[in-house]
Every structure is written in C-alpha cells, then in structure tokens.
Amino acid sequence: MQARLLLEDGTLFTGLAFGAEGQSAGEVVFNTGITGYQEVISDPSYCGQIVTMTYPLVGNYGISRDDFESVRPYIHGFVVRRHEPVPSNWRAQYTLDRLLKEYGIIGISDIDTRMLTRILRHHGTMKGILTTGSERVEELRERLDLTPLMRDQVARTSTKSIFSSPGDGERIVLIDYGAKSGILRELTRRGCDVVVVPHDATADEIRRLAPDGIQLSNGPGDPKDAPQAVATLKELLGEFPIFGICLGHQLFALACGADTTKLKFGHRGGNHPVKELATNRCYITSQNHGYTVLEDSIAGTKLEVTHINNNDRTIEGLRHTEFPAFTVQYHPEAAPGPFDSSYLFDQFLDMIRDHKRSHPKKPRQAELAERQRGELQYAQK
Template identity: 50%
Template sequence: MKGKLILENGNVFEGKIFGELGDTVGEIVFNTGMTGYQELLTDPSYCGQIVVMTYPMIGNYGINLEDMESDRSYLKGFIIKEDAKLPNNFRCEMTLDGFLRQNNIVAFKGVDTRQLVKIIREEGAMKAIITAEDLTEKELSEKFNNFNNSKAVTKVSTKEIYEIKGSGKKIGVMDFGIKRNILRNFQKRNCNLIVFPWDTKAEEILKYDLDGLFLSNGPGDPTDLNNVIFEIKKIVGKLPIAGICLGQQLIALALGGSTAKLKYGHRGCNHPVKDLERNRIYITSQNHGYVVDKVPDSMKVTHINLNDNSIEGLKSDKLHIMSVQYHPEGCPGPEDNNYLFDDFLKLFEYKF
C-alpha cells in the first residue's frame, strides 16, 4: 500500500506501507546494526519509537521464536530500504512481514534510509508519522502533539512479582522492560531471580533477603521515574546494586548525578567502548537515547564511548554499586562483554 513518512521538521518521503496497514506516530531513531533485527523488534526499550534500519535489506534470515527478547514488539513503526521476500535460514519460522502483521506494527519501505539517517544525525531524533492518508496541517499537528512516551515503562514491565529458580545468588531484578537475554545470563550462572514490577516499593524488595539488586534496561526518559529513583535511594547502602542502560541512569540520578538526552542516541551492535579498569576496548551493543552527563560524587567512571566520549560505565566501591550504559548481553562480539555478569556476581558477594 502506498504511503508517506512525514517528519516533524516537515520532510515528507513516499514509499510503501507493509506489516500492519495503518497509521502510526512515534519518535524516529536509527539503528546501525547489520543483523539483529529480530532482537531489536522485540526489545522493550524501543517502546514508542519508529526505528530506521541503516542496513539496506532486512529480513533475509526471517524470524524465529527462540531469539525473542520479549513476548511481543513494542515499536511504533519500522522503516527499511528493502525487505527480503524469501528468507533463507534453517531456524526461520516466519517472514518479517508476517511477524509485523502478527504484532500490529506499521512498517514502511522503499525509502532512502541513508538520507533519513543523515537528517536525524543533523537535526536530532524527532517525531514522525507513517500514514496512507492526506492529512491536513491541523491533523498533523494534533497527531504530533498527542504523542507522549512518558509512560513507556508502565507498558513494558511485568505486572506481578515472579521467580526464576536457581541454586546460586538470590538476586532481585527491577523490570523496567528487561530483555530475556539478561535473565538468561543470570540463569547460566545459577542465580535465583526474583523479578519485580517497575513500581515495587523498597520495603517489599528488602523483604526477600536478597544478595543484590539489579536494575534493568527500559524505554523513555529516566527523569520521568521520580518515584523509582526515590525507592532506589532507600535501598542504597542496604544491598549491592548493579544496572544496565536505564538502570545506570536511575542509579546516577538516585546518587545526585544528572542525565541528558543525546541528539540522536546510540543504537546498534558496533559501538566501541573502553573499559578503563582493564585498559581494553570492546565492541558493544547499544540502545539508549539518554546518558549520564554529571557523575555523582560517590561514583567513578569505568567505561567511556570512543565515538563521543560519553559515559558508558560507573562504579562506587564504597556503596558497592556498578553499572554500564551498554548491553553486555547483546553479544556483538559475540560474547566479549559477558565478563560483566561475572563482575555483577562478585559485587553481590558483599554483605552490608
């Protein structure tokens, strides 16, 4: 079906709508990965976003249920240059188009994604609309103004506490939109996991006699989660705490730091990060639009992004807290960054 992609800055692109045939509005961002589109499509951190893939052909190895990072897709839209009509892989269970239809995701193709990415890099992430209709200026303005992603975490978090049994460390997990592979990495290390909804009170978490608390990745602006930051403050000094992505940002805010929105974010599986403590460079998987820009007095920087020198890791030896901004479970190396989960477990050995 013919359609249009309309950017908030007024740029209009013509192409074809596929997947769910309808309209959608969201924040347009881009991902630089050549592979991993299924993991991207099912990563809850993309909730509320329309994702542009920089790699020109997407869908060539299809979709399989084993590599899902959550039960469904939370994207508002998906934009590619060209889709592979005949995926070829022994693990393939469905086509990209079939998956998009099943998850009600509006997708757009036949557009020059290189030009789109250049616009986003120059002007920053912005709102966008995919539509088959000829909308008036008033209708466009209403659609843009009505879009709000401040409640994204509430949509992707678990609704109730659940346990994943193991014989090792007993770890509490605050679920802000956690990827399954994070849980799998803790399971590989025999951890006993208690997974909590995003708004669980500190008093409830502390009842479980945990060895440590892990704060997950998730979508949106961390400053929207003031109630979560308040609960984290109450746990600091009572349990060792580790975090990934949004988890790092919330830790920094709880300890007196601050966060800022990046112009166009870091999204992809090819971002170089330097581990300052090990003096090694790792290729990392990333998905974030916000970063810590002011380090709390009680923490030190442990990792930096070599593309823009942004903060990619923090640590407090005194408070027994550590975090990273990127995704060690993302496996771009494929397993170069798994050592961080072992570091988390060493952190959780401390008893207050």
C-alpha cells in the same frame, strides 16, 4: 500498497508498505547494526519509537520466537531500505511481514534510509508519523503536531506481577523497567535464583525477598519519568550489591545525585566502541539509549566513571566509591551482538560473594524461610 513517513521538520518519504495498515506516530530513531532485527523489534527499550534500520536488507532470515527479547514488540513503526518477504533460514517460523501484522506495526520499505539517517544525525531525533492511508500531508502534519511523545514507557513494558526463575546460586532480584530476556538468561546461566519484580516495587517489598544482590534492567524513555524508581534505589543503596544496565545505569546515577540529559540522536546498534578506564581496553558493545549521564554532574557525588564512549566521550560506566554497586550504559547481555562484555555478570556475582563474606547473613534455613514469606506477601499484594 503505498506507505508514507512524515517527519516533524516537513520531510516526507514515500515507499512501499508491509506489515500492518493504519497510522502511527512516534520518535524516529536509527539503529546501526547489520543484523539482529528481531532483537531490535522485540527490545522494550524501543517502546513508542519508529525504528530505522541502516543496514539495507531486512527480513532475509525471517522470524524465530527463540530470538525474542520480550513477550511482544513495543515499537510504533519499522523503516527499512529493502524488505525481503521470502526468508531463507531453516530456523525461521514465519516472516517479518507476518510478525508486524500480528502486532499492528506499520512497516515502510524502499525509501532512502541513508538520507533519513543523515537528517536525524544533523537535526537530532524527531517525531514522525507513518501511514498507509491517503490523508493529505496537511492532515498528517496537524495530527503529528497534536500527538505528544510517549512518557509512560516503563509502566507499559514492565511486568505487572512478580515471577521467579529458580536456581541454586545467589538470589538476585531483577527490577524490571522493561527488561530484555537476555539479562534473565545471563543470570540463570550462572545458576542464580532470580526473582523478577515490577518497576514500582518498593524498597520494603524488595527487602522481604531477601536478595543477595539487585539487578537493575534496561528500559525505555527518560529516566526522569520514573521518580519512584529513583526513590527506591536511594533507600536500597549500600544495603545490597547492585548492578545496573542502560536505564538502570541512569536511574542509579540519579539516585546518587548525578544528572542526565538527552543525546542528540542517541546510541543504537551493536558496534559502539567503549573504553574501560582501568585497563585502557576497548570493547565493542551493543547499545540502545537516547539519554546519558552528564559528566559534570558526577563531581560532588560518590561515583567514579569506569567506562567512556570512544566516539563522543559520554559516560558508559559508573562505580560507587563506598558501596558495592556498579553500572554500565551498554548491553552486556545482547544477543545477537558482541559478547565482549558478558564478564560483567561474573563481576557482579564476585562482588556479591565478597559482600556476603564481609556481611554474614542468617543461617541458610532461616534465610530460605524469610524469602518464602517475602514472596508470599508480595503475591498477596
């Protein structure tokens, strides 16, 4: 079956269809990773986007549910140079084609993804429409013009209710803006008692859970589309240690008075070099974002830049100069991906322990009782 991809600049790609049939529109972006297509497809940060893989062969190791980063995929389309329908991997449970069919996602293969990537790098990300139908190009262009880009991705991808992953260590409230499972995995691996709350949890609701620290997750879309999250962080800043990742980094910056802007074509892939300014060391990082914190907006805030991108010098890390809080734009939890930056979770826990030593809390029994009351009140909400 034939499939077509039409960009808003009029460029038309014609290839072979796999996955679901139908029509779907979204922002067309590209990922530079050479592996990890399962993580890409299941990363909630791609919600509403048509994702192009720059590595030419995709599908060759099939699909394993153990490698998913969310309950379901949220992408609006998948573009590859070559789709391998018969995987060779003892862990594979089924094929990429079956996964896309299961969730109604259209795939297109056998197009020039190098050309598509060059267009997006030159002109920037743009809207596109994927179809397996026989509509005239004029009809597709009209449909594309009338279809706005999605603006409520965080609400779509966030958990709707509180849940926990018990542990014997520090209690971490993970605010879910569209969190990858890897963040929860890294925290529980370190023995943390993790409580995951929806994106719209209020500051008072979070306080009632009596956290030792707050983890801000990744997520999709423009951080300015989540003003309630920014307002909540303003209330919590200085009260609890905070560690933010990706969208959490951007929301934290907005809460501290900085500003964000959209990048021309974003950073997406597992091979982005980032320099840590304190050590002058370069880390290879996994990234997936289309927005960045404006460097000029840091002046006048109580934020300090800790990391920069070696390719375009954009901000990749921030630290609050008064309160125990730091954030990074990249993904230290990425898997598959480089493991260079997983130490940041250890830094977060060290920061929490330092804060607890300087701010003694209630006796353990009273603290546990308060946490249980908070969870009960949240559940009853």
